[in-house]
Amino acid sequence: xxxxxRFCQKLRCVCTPPTSPVRCVKAVGRARSTHCCxxxxxxxxxxxxxxxxxxxxxxxxxxxDDGSRDTDPFSLVGPxxxxxxxxxxxxxxxxxxxxxELGEMSKYYFDGxxxxxxxxxxxxxxxxxxxxxxxxDELTLKNQRKIALISEMIHTASLVHDDILDHAETRRxxxxxxxxxxxxxxxxxxxxxxxxxxxxxxxxxxxxxVEILSQVLADLVEGEFMQLQNKDDEGERFExxxxxxxxxxxxxxxxSCKANVVLSGxxxxxxxxxxxxxxxxxxxxxxxxxxxDFVSSADQLGKPAAADLQLGLATAPVLFAARKFPELDDLIxxxxxxxxxxxKAFRLVTESNGLEETKELAxxxxxxxxxxxxxxxxxxxxxxxxxxxxxxxNRLK
Amino acid sequence: xxxxxxxxxxxxxxxxxxxxxxxxxxxxxxxQTGDKPFRKFNFETSRLGHxxxxxxxxVNKWNRAVSEAEKLxxxxxxxxxxxxxxxxDLTNMAVHFRKLIGTDHPVLKTVKRLLYHGKNNMxxxxxxxxxxxxxxxxxxxxxxxxxxxxxNDQRKLAEILEMIYTSQCIHQSVVNVPVNTAAEPDEQVRTxxxxxxxxxxxxxxxxxxLLANACTGLAALRVPxxxxxxxxxxxxxxxxxxxxxxxxxxxxxxxxxxxxxENWEEKWKLSTGGLLGAGCECAMMVSKQPxxxxxxxxxxxxxxxxxxxxxxxxxxxSVDGSIGSGAPFPLCSxxxxxxxxxxxxxxxxxxxxxxxxxxxxxxxxxxxxxEGNGLEKTHELCRQHVDKGLEYLRKFPENDGRQAYENxxxxxx
Numbered sequence: 001x002x003x004x005x006r007f008c009q010k011l012r013c014v015c016t017p018p019t020s021p022v023r024c025v026k027a028v029g030r031a032r033s034t035h036c037c038x039x040x041x042x043x044x045x046x047x048x049x050x051x052x053x054x055x056x057x058x059x060x061x062x063x064x065d066d067g068s069r070d071t072d073p074f075s076l077v078g079p080x081x082x083x084x085x086x087x088x089x090x091x092x093x094x095x096x097x098x099x100x101e102l103g104e105m106s107k108y109y110f111d112g113x114x115x116x117x118x119x120x121x122x123x124x125x126x127x128x129x130x131x132x133x134x135x136x137d138e139l140t141l142k143n144q145r146k147i148a149l150i151s152e153m154i155h156t157a158s159l160v161h162d163d164i165l166d167h168a169e170t171r172r173x174x175x176x177x178x179x180x181x182x183x184x185x186x187x188x189x190x191x192x193x194x195x196x197x198x199x200x201x202x203x204x205x206x207x208x209x210v211e212i213l214s215q216v217l218a219d220l221v222e223g224e225f226m227q228l229q230n231k232d233d234e235g236e237r238f239e240x241x242x243x244x245x246x247x248x249x250x251x252x253x254x255x256s257c258k259a260n261v262v263l264s265g266x267x268x269x270x271x272x273x274x275x276x277x278x279x280x281x282x283x284x285x286x287x288x289x290x291x292x293d294f295v296s297s298a299d300q301l302g303k304p305a306a307a308d309l310q311l312g313l314a315t316a317p318v319l320f321a322a323r324k325f326p327e328l329d330d331l332i333x334x335x336x337x338x339x340x341x342x343x344k345a346f347r348l349v350t351e352s353n354g355l356e357e358t359k360e361l362a363x364x365x366x367x368x369x370x371x372x373x374x375x376x377x378x379x380x381x382x383x384x385x386x387x388x389x390x391x392x393x394n395r396l397k
Numbered sequence: 398x399x400x401x402x403x404x405x406x407x408x409x410x411x412x413x414x415x416x417x418x419x420x421x422x423x424x425x426x427x428x429q430t431g432d433k434p435f436r437k438f439n440f441e442t443s444r445l446g447h448x449x450x451x452x453x454x455x456v457n458k459w460n461r462a463v464s465e466a467e468k469l470x471x472x473x474x475x476x477x478x479x480x481x482x483x484x485x486d487l488t489n490m491a492v493h494f495r496k497l498i499g500t501d502h503p504v505l506k507t508v509k510r511l512l513y514h515g516k517n518n519m520x521x522x523x524x525x526x527x528x529x530x531x532x533x534x535x536x537x538x539x540x541x542x543x544x545x546x547x548x549n550d551q552r553k554l555a556e557i558l559e560m561i562y563t564s565q566c567i568h569q570s571v572v573n574v575p576v577n578t579a580a581e582p583d584e585q586v587r588t589x590x591x592x593x594x595x596x597x598x599x600x601x602x603x604x605x606x607l608l609a610n611a612c613t614g615l616a617a618l619r620v621p622x623x624x625x626x627x628x629x630x631x632x633x634x635x636x637x638x639x640x641x642x643x644x645x646x647x648x649x650x651x652x653x654x655x656x657x658x659e660n661w662e663e664k665w666k667l668s669t670g671g672l673l674g675a676g677c678e679c680a681m682m683v684s685k686q687p688x689x690x691x692x693x694x695x696x697x698x699x700x701x702x703x704x705x706x707x708x709x710x711x712x713x714x715s716v717d718g719s720i721g722s723g724a725p726f727p728l729c730s731x732x733x734x735x736x737x738x739x740x741x742x743x744x745x746x747x748x749x750x751x752x753x754x755x756x757x758x759x760x761x762x763x764x765x766x767x768e769g770n771g772l773e774k775t776h777e778l779c780r781q782h783v784d785k786g787l788e789y790l791r792k793f794p795e796n797d798g799r800q801a802y803e804n805x806x807x808x809x810x
Contacts, residue, residue, distance in 0.1 A: 096636065097633065097667065098636065100636070100639040101639055161605060164597065165598050167576050167594065168576075169576055169577065176576075183571055183572070183573045183574060184571050184573055184638070184647040187568050187601055187604075188568065188635045188639070191568065191635045192631075192632060192636065195628050195631035196628075196632055198624060198631065199629060199632065201628075203621075206621070207616070207620070207621060210615075210619075211616040213616075214615070214616035215613065217609040217612050217613070218609045218612075225489075225602060
């Protein structure tokens with residue numbers, strides 16, 4: 001049974017007759033310009049909203065009296081994701097002036113094989129907060145879907161440029177775009193995807209949201225620059241690494257959550273909470289990513305393993321291991337450039353408990369993320385978000 | 398200390414790649430006073446290798462017009478964004494660019510062109526937007542700077558425009574290197590390839606940095622319609638890169654179906670016309686001008702950009718251009734294209750080099766183009782666009798801002 005919080009004081013209302021066991025959200029007592037009776041919206045409307053947005057396959061599990069239901073976040077927003085990919089394709093095609101290779105290149109990474117984690121987070125947060133603030137209208141939802149679209153596009157545009165910068169050869173199990181086509185064109189394709197994303201963003205007609213998401217771009221570039229730098233002081237290294245992880249990964253998730261909550265009319269605390277959720281999930285995601293780079297094989301990941309070491313990057317496992325094996329400091333400082341450095345670092349990391357410590361830190365961030373959602377109204381989507389934290393922690397690719 | 402580092406870096410860039418200009422011949426500088434069409438290039442007297450500082454302002458109608466305009470509305474801001482990039486603590490770009498000195502990466506040339514040849518090389522987009530803002534008037538907006546007649550948001554828009562243009566130029570200086578450079582057996586080639594890769598990295602990152610800053614700047618203006626128009630311009634110029642046939646290095650090759658004036662216009666309309674047009678239109682939006690002025694501003698921007706491009710290409714072939722003695726030049730520039738319309742033999746000759754355009758005998762192509770009517774036709778093209786631009790400019794109120802803009806346009810013909 002869903003627990004909506006305390007009983008509302010006013011059981012009688014002039015607008016709508018109260019229905020049976022009326023429970024209201026914590027809205028009572030909160031400064032609200034709407035009439036209290038809004039909180040009497042019969043649970044049926046909420047169920048209808050949820051049902052409308054759940055995947056049709058899971059319709060049978062949406063039963064208000066049945067306690068157990070599938071709250072896997074990916075299936076909660078399943079059909080929306082599929083239509084998301086189609087929408088992205090049609091937007092990218094729609095802006096082409098002339099048929100050229102650009103059409104093929106820009107859609108190359110939008111093949112539905114990605115994890116689509118960012119849109120899932122954005123959509124689940126959107127739905128959860130829509131229920132929380134009771135803003136269940138179509139326009140808000142349409143705009144929130146656009147945010148999910150944009151977050152995936154920004155992510156992919158950064159992937160295209162990253163593959164050029166890291167001279168990657170494979171991604172998601174196929175040739176990287178700069179290998180298949182060439183460098184110059186890939187640069188332009190990345191810019192194209194970004195341009196189309198910006199246009200969609202402007203179409204939402206909300207200056208706040210535009211400001212929030214433009215910050216993501218600045219953070220992404222800053223993260224790349226931070227990666228080029230080497231901090232000599234060991235004490236600073238970890239903080240530098242966490243800041244870089246925020247900039248490269250968590251920033252997009254955090255700001256798209258924030259944008260969606262702003263669109264659903266959340267309070268300042270709501271906005272801050274969703275930002276913290278996105279931020280911590282993002283950092284945990286990046287930590288697990290760095291962990292998997294050591295642990296997984298290339299087939300599972302879809303991209304080559306131990307790539308970070310090859311690129312000279314010192315990630316969390318290495319930094320943890322350096323506390324136990326100080327000789328790693330020299331290797332980190334010269335970015336594993338000498339012969340045999342990569343192998344030595346790999347060996348030392350597996351010998352130390354760098355990997356376990358990384359996982360532990362990721363778990364801490366997941367817990368922080370979940371606790372940021374404490375004030376959120378209960379719903380399938382909130383449970384989905386909590387489950388997402390678990391998925392991020394325990395994924396294998 | 399930061400600026401000292403920056404300036405010393407730039408000095409180094411200047412000295413290692415000497416300017417190729419005709420000034421070494423000792424001809425009088427006032428040769429180019431506007432009335433005569435450009436003389437044909439004279440190979441015997443061309444000489445390379447004099448490193449004259451770029452502040453050597455030539456007496457030239459264009460430069461005069463630009464200086465006058467700057468006095469009216471303030472200094473052009475293109476230098477600001479690139480300088481900001483170079484002296485930023487976080488990005489440490491000066492250090493990265495320093496590592497690139499001595500390599501052949503085009504991004505170095507681009508940066509030099511953008512930083513040093515501001516006046517002489519068409520870095521006037523921001524200036525044009527400012528002039529137009531002054532010409533149109535503030536329309537009741539109080540956030541105006543009375544000295545220059547430009548609203549603060551319009552000035553920010555001009556800066557953003559320059560940032561985006563700079564980012565576009567820098568992204569276009571990326572070279573195509575094979576992805577797996579470590580597999581190259583030859584040691585020397587491998588070093589060169591890795592240097593080029595590093596240059597690419599710096600180019601992409603700088604371009605992205607400027608683009609990201611431009612986007613945050615745009616968002617801070619808090620008018621979503623402006624963001625939409627500028628985003629449309631970005632979408633357009635990224636597509637311009639894909640038009641036409643290219644060799645593996647990304648250099649353009651003219652083919653029988655792409656040498657018409659419409660092709661040239663389409664490409665440059667997408668590439669730079671869209672950006673300047675959107676910039677002008679958005680500046681008018683800031684001061685809430687009526688619909689006809691918005692449209693006029695957009696068309697004016699597009700035609701101005703096309704005129705500037707034609708003028709630029711014409712200058713390249715002129716006596717001051719840097720393409721003496723066989724250096725490669727863009728084969729899809731207007732003079733070449735117009736010439737190829739009547740010279741099929743040369744067109745066929747060029748088709749042979751679709752695998753590697755560096756093998757073309759550029760000296761021969763240059764001679765033939767200069768002998769033909771390519772340059773005159775380009776001059777005519779420039780004049781056409783200037784005339785169309787003037788038509789739209791006349792819709793704006795008559796004042797010194799408008800006059801300065803007119804002077805700039807007329808300086809090109």
